[in-house]
Each structure stands twice: as structure tokens, then as C-alpha cells.
Amino acid sequence: MTATTPPARREGLRAWLTARRENRTSVDDLSDRSIVSDAERRRPGTRLGMRVVHVFLFVTLVIAGLGPILWLMKAAVTPSQDTISQPFALWPNGIDWANLSSAWNDIHIDQFFFNTVVIAAGAWFIQLFVATTAGYALSVLRPAYAPILNALVLATLFIPGIVLLVPLYLTIVHPPFGIPSLLNNYLAVWLPMAANAFNILLVKRFFDSLPREVFEAAETDGAGPFRLFWSIVLPMSKPILGVVSVFAIIAAWKDYLWPKLVLPNPAVQPLSVRLPDVASQTELDVFLAALAIATLIPIAMFLVFQSVFLRSAGLGGAVKG
Amino acid sequence: MTMTPERQEVAVTPPPAATPRRRRRTPLTWLRGGGPANLFFVLPMLIVFFFFSWSPIVQSVIMSLQKTNLLVSHWVGFDNYVAVLSDPELGRAVLNTLYFAVLALLFGFPLPLFMAVLMSEVKRGKGLYSALAYLPVVIPPVVAVLLWKFFYDSSPNGVFNTVLSWVGIPPQPWLSSAAQAMPSLVLEATWAAAGGSIIIYLAALLSVPPELYDAAEVDGAGIWRKVWHVSLPQLRGILFIMLILQVIATAQVFLEPFLFTGGGPAGATKTILLYIYDKAFRNSLGGDYGEATAVSVLLALVLAVLSWLYFRLTDRWSTT
Numbered sequence: 001m002t003a004t005t006p007p008a009r010r011e012g013l014r015a016w017l018t019a020r021r022e023n024r025t026s027v028d029d030l031s032d033r034s035i036v037s038d039a040e041r042r043r044p045g046t047r048l049g050m051r052v053v054h055v056f057l058f059v060t061l062v063i064a065g066l067g068p069i070l071w072l073m074k075a076a077v078t079p080s081q082d083t084i085s086q087p088f089a090l091w092p093n094g095i096d097w098a099n100l101s102s103a104w105n106d107i108h109i110d111q112f113f114f115n116t117v118v119i120a121a122g123a124w125f126i127q128l129f130v131a132t133t134a135g136y137a138l139s140v141l142r143p144a145y146a147p148i149l150n151a152l153v154l155a156t157l158f159i160p161g162i163v164l165l166v167p168l169y170l171t172i173v174h175p176p177f178g179i180p181s182l183l184n185n186y187l188a189v190w191l192p193m194a195a196n197a198f199n200i201l202l203v204k205r206f207f208d209s210l211p212r213e214v215f216e217a218a219e220t221d222g223a224g225p226f227r228l229f230w231s232i233v234l235p236m237s238k239p240i241l242g243v244v245s246v247f248a249i250i251a252a253w254k255d256y257l258w259p260k261l262v263l264p265n266p267a268v269q270p271l272s273v274r275l276p277d278v279a280s281q282t283e284l285d286v287f288l289a290a291l292a293i294a295t296l297i298p299i300a301m302f303l304v305f306q307s308v309f310l311r312s313a314g315l316g317g318a319v320k321g
Numbered sequence: 322m323t324m325t326p327e328r329q330e331v332a333v334t335p336p337p338a339a340t341p342r343r344r345r346r347t348p349l350t351w352l353r354g355g356g357p358a359n360l361f362f363v364l365p366m367l368i369v370f371f372f373f374s375w376s377p378i379v380q381s382v383i384m385s386l387q388k389t390n391l392l393v394s395h396w397v398g399f400d401n402y403v404a405v406l407s408d409p410e411l412g413r414a415v416l417n418t419l420y421f422a423v424l425a426l427l428f429g430f431p432l433p434l435f436m437a438v439l440m441s442e443v444k445r446g447k448g449l450y451s452a453l454a455y456l457p458v459v460i461p462p463v464v465a466v467l468l469w470k471f472f473y474d475s476s477p478n479g480v481f482n483t484v485l486s487w488v489g490i491p492p493q494p495w496l497s498s499a500a501q502a503m504p505s506l507v508l509e510a511t512w513a514a515a516g517g518s519i520i521i522y523l524a525a526l527l528s529v530p531p532e533l534y535d536a537a538e539v540d541g542a543g544i545w546r547k548v549w550h551v552s553l554p555q556l557r558g559i560l561f562i563m564l565i566l567q568v569i570a571t572a573q574v575f576l577e578p579f580l581f582t583g584g585g586p587a588g589a590t591k592t593i594l595l596y597i598y599d600k601a602f603r604n605s606l607g608g609d610y611g612e613a614t615a616v617s618v619l620l621a622l623v624l625a626v627l628s629w630l631y632f633r634l635t636d637r638w639s640t641t
Contacts, residue, residue: 033531034441035547037538046544053439054446060436061453064512069456071480072468087480134366143359153366156374158628162573162594163621166601166614167380168373176372195374200366225358256463256576261602272463276580279467288471294464302459303452309459310451310520 069295076100076292080285099289107278107290109271113297116253116270122190123252124245130194131244132237135203136229140215150204156197165257168192172262188262193252199244206240207233246308253298385615401615411616413588414596420503421578421592422571429511429518429567434560436515437522438548451523455516462513466580469509470496473581496582499589506577506590518563522556529555558634565631569624593620 040046075083079096086092103109134153138146172188173181182188210233218232234241253272260273271294279287302309385401387394405411440450457465472480473495482492495505533551542550553560575594578584584591584599591599593616601613 033534034527035438035534035552036442036544037534040544050442054443057436057439057443057450058446061450065453065456065516068465068468068472069460085478087478087483130365130369133362137359137362137366141355141359141362143356143363149363149366152375153370156370156378157632158625159378160569160573160621160624160628162597162624163381163614163617164374164377165597165617166610167377167384169601170380170610171372171377191369192373194365194369195372197374225355225362229362254462257579257598272461275463275467284471288468291464291468295460298459298461299456302456306452310455 069299072288072292072295075285076103076289078285080283083285083288096285099285100293102286103289103293107282107286109290109293111267112269112271112274113294115268116272119186119189119259119270120249120252122186123193124248126190126194127196127199127248128241128244131196131199131203132234132241133229134200135207136233138200139204139207140228140233141225153197153200156195157201164192165261169261182262184263184265184268186263186268189252189255189259192258193248199247202244203237203240206237210236242308381614381618384610385618387611389610397611401611402619405612405615405619410588410591411593411596414591414593417503417588417590418572418574418592421507421574421590422568424504424507425510425567425571426564428507429514430564432511433515433518434522434556437519437526438552440519440523441526447523451520454519457513458516460513462576463580465513466509466577469512470581473505497586499586502582502586502590506581509581510574510577521559521563525556525559526552562631562634565627565634569627569631572620572624 036046036050041050071087074090075087076099077095077097078091078099079093082089082091082093137143138150173183175182214232214236215228218228223232255270256272259270263269263273266274266277275290275294278290282290384394386396386398388397388400436454440447440454443450460468474480474482475492475494475497476482477486477492479492479495481495485491485493494501496502529552533555534547537547537551573594574592575598578590578592578595579598582590584595597613597616597620600616601608601610
């Protein structure tokens with residue numbers, strides 16, 4: 001299920017949807033006609049039906065989507081005893097705000113949260129760096145060996161990540177060339193994430209669609225390959241850079257198994273790895289408060305960048321993959 | 322290897338201007354033709370892919386044919402494969418994984434489609450409904466599992482058991498019973514995943530050409546027949562893609578069984594990935610890497626076929 005489905009995988013879908021939408025002849029075709037026609041909507045039976053649909057959708061989605069989060073927020077400021085004996089009562093014995101500060105200070109949520117941010121930032125930077133340089137080389141510079149590299153990168157798309165787990169772990173523990181073990185080093189998380197064929201494919205396809213005349217004009221004006229990359233290609237590619245960024249940050253934020261393996265030292269672990277381990281040694285109310293804090297930040301980000309998230313999830317007409 | 326051409330450049334003189342029909346490749350033409358710049362842009366990808374993708378792939382095939390304890394390894398042929406394939410525990414893990422996959426299809430496949438069809442029909446509130454549906458996807462998976470683990474508390478005061486008591490159903494054991502553990506995992510996984518699928522189906526539904534509905538109406542089709550004979554056939558492609566993606570993902574399910582039950586009770590939720598993890602990493606002194614990679618390679622072969630199918634389909638559909 002999705003917890004393990006890389007969002008990047010879905011990029012293929014988006015290309016397909018975009019292609020379908022482009023087949024339409026005019027913007028008018030995008031009018032909001034759907035299954036039920038306007039004539040049908042005017043019938044009283046259908047009207048009642050639509051009202052039922054509205055109520056059903058609203059109730060179901062509020063309970064399933066918002067319910068657990070609201071419950072968690074309530075439980076975060078409720079004493080353990082009340083949460084255990086009456087999980088749905090609203091503060092029968094008062095509100096316990098101290099849970100939040102205990103979670104922040106005693107479980108050191110602040111530190112693990114900071115670790116998560118560092119991991120996500122590094123993963124974002126290195127994925128963007130590798131994907132753009134590789135995409136530029138394979139799409140614009142095109143050295144003679146580009147087709148071979150391209151094939152080698154594409155081939156890795158068919159290999160599921162799981163087959164790499166053990167050898168990758170051993171590479172981290174015993175790196176080549178006498179480099180000391182990368183255990184507990186964030187490079188162990190960042191570098192394998194950078195070997196992401198899907199990012200390269202996405203960026204390369206986007207670069208392929210950029211007009212060649214612009215490159216030729218820049219070259220005539222004396223721009224070298226570095227200037228062309230930095231001042232022409234990258235500024236023209238903001239949409240795809242945004243998509244790769246969203247994928248990279250979400251993936252780093254959610255990752256569990258790999259950081260757990262290569263970051264055994266609790267001091268450097270991200271929130272996702274640390275939370276299951278502190279569960280048994282923490283009081284329930286403080287632990288639930290910690291979960292609430294860990295949830296609030298992604299949700300706040302979602303609410304702010306809602307359209308970007310939903311577009312990355314599959315709606316995107318803006319991106320031509 | 323990468324540095325030699327530049328060093329040779331001083332020593333090697335360009336070939337005498339014999340006007341060859343095809344320009345010979347020499348270090349100098351390489352240098353003048355932008356070779357170093359090309360190399361600069363290729364190098365980051367080359368390094369990370371070599372060390373963290375290509376070489377581990379080859380290594381895992383090699384390791385699956387060896388007995389390894391990090392320091393010394395020796396070849397054992399197909400012994401690792403024979404050992405794991407005759408291990409009844411792996412058979413159990415495969416069956417558990419299949420059980421998870423089937424349940425996930427039963428719960429998780431029709432539900433998002435149904436919600437998406439309803440959502441595509443409401444005139445107002447699509448944005449609100451999409452956001453509400455997508456909220457569970459935004460919650461970090463680890464947090465969601467830990468929260469649901471508390472919801473599944475088997476005491477009569479547990480969160481879900483309290484809800485059941487409102488409608489007169491006795492408390493359920495949830496995760497602590499071998500029979501209910503797997504469905505409980507799938508329920509959480511479905512809840513966590515449905516939002517993403519809903520958004521994708523909604524986009525697909527809204528991109529169905531409206532002429533098709535007009536035409537169906539001319540032929541006298543009602544609402545249900547339009548859903549059945551127009552919308553669903555139009556979604557056939559995306560449904561199949563989502564099916565493959567879901568199978569690929571469920572075959573590698575790890576987080577839910579690992580955090581909810583650790584594979585228990587009595588091995589009822591031990592999946593293939595948990596089996597691999599236990600073989601390789603459970604023992605802190607060094608695991609049986611040979612057998613673990615043998616299972617990984619077998620799983621990878623199966624999934625590679627599915628991936629290939631997926632890319633063929635999306636490729637065909639994105640160009641036509």
C-alpha cells in the first residue's frame with residue numbers, strides 16, 4: 001500500500017492523464033459536466049440523492065480523515081488515566097498541558113525533529129543535485145556514452161529496493177577504499193537516496209522538452225556548458241524541480257527501515273525511527289503528545305502547500321512528465 | 322580511468338592532418354569537444370549509482386551464492402536458495418504476504434474508487450473533500466501505526482472497542498488474536514493509503530471525455546448505466562496500473578507488521594520482508610546474509626516482471 005509506494009512511481013500515471021487531457025479540442029471541453037447531466041440534476045429524485053451523497057461524503061471523510069487527528073490532539077492534553085478509561089470523554093478531569101512540554105523536553109522531540117529536518121534537507125539537496133546534473137548530461141550535453149548510461153539507469157527502475165537492502169547495508173558498514181564506516185553518518189541516508197533513477201528520468205524528460213533553439217542561441221552568445229546549465233536550463237525547469245523536491249522531502253520524512261538500520265545511535269535518529277523505541281519507556285499521555293507534535297508539522301505543511309501536495313499525488317496537469 | 326585522458330593530452334600529439342574522412346577520437350578532440358564538462362556533469366550520477374545501485378545489485382546476486390560473515394566468504398552454489406526454499410517459515414511468510422495482498426485488494430481497491438465516483442459528482446466542496454481524504458496520507462506512517470496500535474487496544478475500554486460497544490458488539494481482541502491481526506493491519510494500511518488512490522481516481526474520472534456521457538444519454542442511459550458502461554471502462558487502464566502498483570507495494574510490506582505485531586501473534590503476520598529482516602539483521606552479531614539475499618533476489622525477480630509490465634503499460638498509454 002502507499003506507505004511503501006514511492007510517490008515517484010505514480011509519475012507515469014500523471015503523464016498518461018496529461019496526455020488524455022491534451023487530446024481535448026478546447027478549453028470548453030473542460031466544463032464541469034460529469035457523469036450526472038444537468039438535466040438529471042434538476043430531477044427531484046436526483047436532487048435528494050445528491051444531498052445524501054454530500055452528507056455521506058462529509059460525515060465519512062470527517063470521521064476517517066479528521067477524526068483520528070482530532071482524537072490525537074485531544075489525547076495529547078489529557079491525563080493518561082482519562083484516555084485509558086474513557087477514550088472519548090472530553091477532559092473529565094481537566095486538561096494537562098504539561099504533556100506537551102514534557103514530550104518536547106523529556107523525550108527530546110526537539111532534537112529528533114531537528115534530525116529529521118537535517119536528513120530531509122540533505123536528501124533534498126543531493127537528489128536535486130544528482131538528478132539535474134545527470135539529466136543535463138544525458139539530455140543536453142549528450143556525450144557519446146550517454147545511451148549506455150541511460151540504459152543502465154533505466155534498468156535499475158525494474159529492481160525493487162528490497163534487493164539492495166543487505167548489500168547496501170554492508171557497503172555502509174564497510175565502505176570501499178578504506179573509508180571508515182558510515183554508520184551513524186547522515187551520508188549513509190543521503191547517498192543511497194541520490195541513486196534514484198526515477199528522478200533522473202523525470203528531469204531528463206523535462207529537459208528533453210525544452211526548446212533547443214534557446215540553447216543554441218546561448219551558445220552563440222558564448223555561454224559554456226556550466227553557464228548554460230545554471231542560467232538557462234535550471235531557471236526554465238522550476239516546475240519539475242518542484243516535483244522532485246516534494247518527492248524527495250516526503251520520502252526522507254517518511255523513511256523508517258533504512259535510517260533505522262544505518263543510524264543505530266539514538267542521538268542522530270530521526271523522529272520516525274525514535275518514536276517506536278520510546279513508546280515503551282514513556283507515559284502514555286506524554287507519548288501521545290509526542291505523536292501529536294510529530295503529526296502537526298506535516299499537517300501544517302500540507303495545509304499551506306495543499307495544492308502542491310494534491311497535484312503531486314496525481315492531479316497534476318501542470319507537469320509533463 | 323577518468324583522469325588518464327587529461328594527463329595524456331600533453332604527451333599525445335594530434336594525428337597529422339591527414340584529413341581522415343571520419344575524425345579520429347583522440348584525447349585532444351575529447352578535450353576540445355567538451356569532454357571534461359561532460360564528465361563533470363556525469364560524475365555525481367556515476368558515483369552514487371555505482372556504489373549505491375549497480376554494485377549492490379551485482380553483490381546481492383553474488384552474496385546469494387555465498388556463505389558470508391563479513392570477513393570471509395566462500396561459494397556454496399545454490400545452497401542458500403535450497404535452504405530458504407525448503408524452509409517452512411518462508412512458505413508461511415509468502416502465504417501471509419499473499420493474505421495481506423488479497424485483503425488489501427478486497428478492502429483497499431473498491432473503496433477509493435467508490436469515494437472518487439461520488440466526489441466527482443458533487444458540484445461544490447471537491448477541494449474540501451479531497452483535502453479531508455488526503456489528510457491520513459500526510460500523517461507520517463510511523464505515527465499512524467503507533468496511534469492505531471493504541472486504537473486497537475483489546476480491553477473493553479480500547480478506542481475501537483468503545484465504538485463497537487455503542488452498536489452493541491462485544492470487545493474484539495484485534496492485534497492479539499492470530500485470526501484478527503492481519504485484517505487489522507490491512508484496515509490501517511487501507512486507511513493510510515486510500516487518500517492517494519482517491520485523488521488519482523478523481524483526476525482520471527474528471528478527464529473522461531464528456532462527449533461519451535452525452536452520447537450515452539442520447540442512447541438513453543441512466544446514471545448507473547453511465548457509471549458502469551462509460552466511467553469504469555474509461556478507467557480500465559488506470560485501475561490496472563493501480564492494481565500492479567498495489568501488488569508491488571504489498572509484496573514489500575514491512576512497516577505495519579514490524580511495528581504493530583513484530584510478526585506475531587504466533588507468526589501470523591510475518592511477511593516476506595520481515596523474514597528477510599530477521600535473517601539479516603535480527604542477530605546483532607551478524608546475520609545470515611547469504612540466505613537473506615537469496616530471498617531478496619527471488620522476490621526481486623517476481624517484482625521485476627510486474628515493474629516491467631507497469632512501465633510498458635504506462636509508456637503505451639502516455640503516448641497514445
